Amino acid sequence: MELESKVLSKQIQEILYNTEKTIGTAESCTGGRIAEAIISVPGASNYYKGGIVSYTNDVKESILGVSHEVLEEQTAVCEEVAKQMVVGALKALNADYAVSVTGVAGPTGGTLEIPVGTIFIGYGSKEDVRVFKLEEDFGRDVNLAIATNKALALLLEFLKEHAEEIRKEETEG
Numbered sequence: 001m002e003l004e005s006k007v008l009s010k011q012i013q014e015i016l017y018n019t020e021k022t023i024g025t026a027e028s029c030t031g032g033r034i035a036e037a038i039i040s041v042p043g044a045s046n047y048y049k050g051g052i053v054s055y056t057n058d059v060k061e062s063i064l065g066v067s068h069e070v071l072e073e074q075t076a077v078c079e080e081v082a083k084q085m086v087v088g089a090l091k092a093l094n095a096d097y098a099v100s101v102t103g104v105a106g107p108t109g110g111t112l113e114i115p116v117g118t119i120f121i122g123y124g125s126k127e128d129v130r131v132f133k134l135e136e137d138f139g140r141d142v143n144l145a146i147a148t149n150k151a152l153a154l155l156l157e158f159l160k161e162h163a164e165e166i167r168k169e170e171t172e173g
Helices: 003-016 033-039 057-062 068-074 079-093 140-161 163-172
Strands: 023-027 048-053 097-103 119-125 128-134
Touching (some): 003 033, 003 140, 003 163, 023 033, 023 079, 033 048, 048 079, 057 068, 057 079, 079 097, 079 119, 079 128, 119 140, 128 140, 140 163
Parallel strands (some): 023 048, 023 097
């Protein structure tokens, strides 16, 4: 695991450790790398609920509740699937925040419409789900490392944006 992943995971821990807030993950192409990074930090069990590796569409549908129609019409590699994976993870894991990743890491599997390196990262809460798109191909291993680190960075920024409400609920609890 890369140093950057550990640093980002440690920063996530610093925000969530002494709160009642929780996170979860829903990963496709990253295959659990985000979960691995999060749990590499001691104490992650205080805030990390778990992760779902939904490598196939049937798992995306049956466990995360991703729409069959969206998968058929837009494929698994699209903004809407990334959003629905976040919503599904929030529900399935009963978490406050979640991050999802779906994409084509390569070296094969890309198309003209969805080339290798296209990866959608979803993140957010029940009230606010956002998506970020990666579009460059640096080879499978680098694509997956970039997606993992970007997902952690986006989640961290989202948590920082909501840090005041996280702390507020902590002091009220």
